[in-house]
Amino acid sequence: MKRLLVLGAGTAGTMVVNKLRPLLADDEWSITVVDQDDVHLYQPGLLFIPFGSHSPSGVVRPRRHQLKSGVDLVFGEIDLVRPDENEVRLADGRVLAYDQLVMATGTTPRPDQTPGMLGAEWRRSVFDFYTLDGAKALADKLATWEGGRLVVHITEMPIKCPPAPLEFAFLADSFFAERGMRDRVEITFVTPLDGAFTKPVASRMLNGMLEQRDIKIEPDFYIERVDDEAKKLVSYDEREIPFDLLVTVPLNMGADYVARSGMGDELNYVPVDKQTFQSASWDNVFAIGDASDVPTSKAGSVAHFAVDVFTGNFLRHIRGEEMTERFDGHANCFVESGGGKAMLIDFNYDQEPVPGKFPIPVIGPMTLLAERRVNHWGKLAFKWIYWHALLPGRRLPVPTSMSMTGKEVTDTTEIEKEKV
């Protein structure tokens, strides 16, 4: 009996085991997945919790209920992977041996990594919303906040779901307007990037959307520390941004066991081939989803497209054949823009987001890179799709590789030509 061991029963790990279980004979392969708890969090739902429009209980379900029968779930904290011995040690001393290993332990916000962030103001005037506790605490704060300087801040790239902080700023603008207090709130968007987003066409558009909403942007801000007494952000080049309410996206890092095992880069991401997810150092080790170092967005959509490619490749790999499918870096993100509308962006390793239709070229019904109500409905409907189609590994009516049909590709050289 051969053993497939998957670390992490989140979005990527759950899809991997559910896709592979029907394809691997029960009497030839056992499949075991390890996680530290039984709480599967629907992460796209976190964004709405601070504004009171999603109930916190609606975004969690037991991990074990998301797994197909024939998959063993082991609860435990991972201490170490020993890739040369093909085994994983858990903190309580248990040892799990494997023939093939998939690391899918994601990425986690780490407020402890920025001096002052976890200080006396944490969850008083300094909040995150990428954790359920953080999102709930922020909801309580916003319910009674009387206004002032709201700073929405990204510590460092990469972060998971890169548009989420922008969406937070747009939704905050709507939220305060609906409560009749927008004039009492000054919103500033602080980012280490040189604009609202990384890709030129989308960035130009999103910069415009910030401007329309009277949200100030503070680009190229690389934080050194939070001064929690004076309530301000301080950058390495000594710029200071005062706040009354800080909503930050802390540094994102891969799991600490990755570093302890000597398998990660400086942010604990596992270096892999960006088209097959195979480890650069061990040919029976793969990393998929946010845990890997592939240069595309850390997002559930990416994990979904990635798992589609990985599944076929893995079957070839265990037969000793070459892995012939190639992941193109396809990412697809809804961007809530407030007022019941959303944008949708679609991009890959080589092609930045441009206008067009999705999922069916030319027809849609959703429109890329434009604010539409139908996109917002798409985002809300996605929650059902996530639990009922995505995690179980059903085929979704969206293409794995990105389509360029019907897209308006402009020459972006002009936009990129700004001074260094």
Place this chain on the structure above:
Amino acid sequence: MSLATLAGREVHVDGEGFMTEYDEWTEELASTLAANIGIELTDAHWDVIRFLRDDYRSQGETPTLRRVTTVGGIPTKDLFGLFPKKPAKKMSYIAGLPKPAGCV
């Protein structure tokens, strides 16, 4: 991608003027590139540039500020002093490397 003349030599550059061919870069060109963005190279700048060149050769990617600090041992604060305002972009521009990808 297009050709530009730097220090009397033709080199390949992208739309933003970043050199695209690792082997076309020379130390002399670095001084010219630095001058283009108002930087005069000191030994401290050269420590950063040499780390960037070596790390790119072994990793195939331009290192991020964090990597220059954690692996190269050069404090982030110093990078902002040496390459004001946009160190990640400026240091890779001078070192003849693509700007760091990290931003996706």
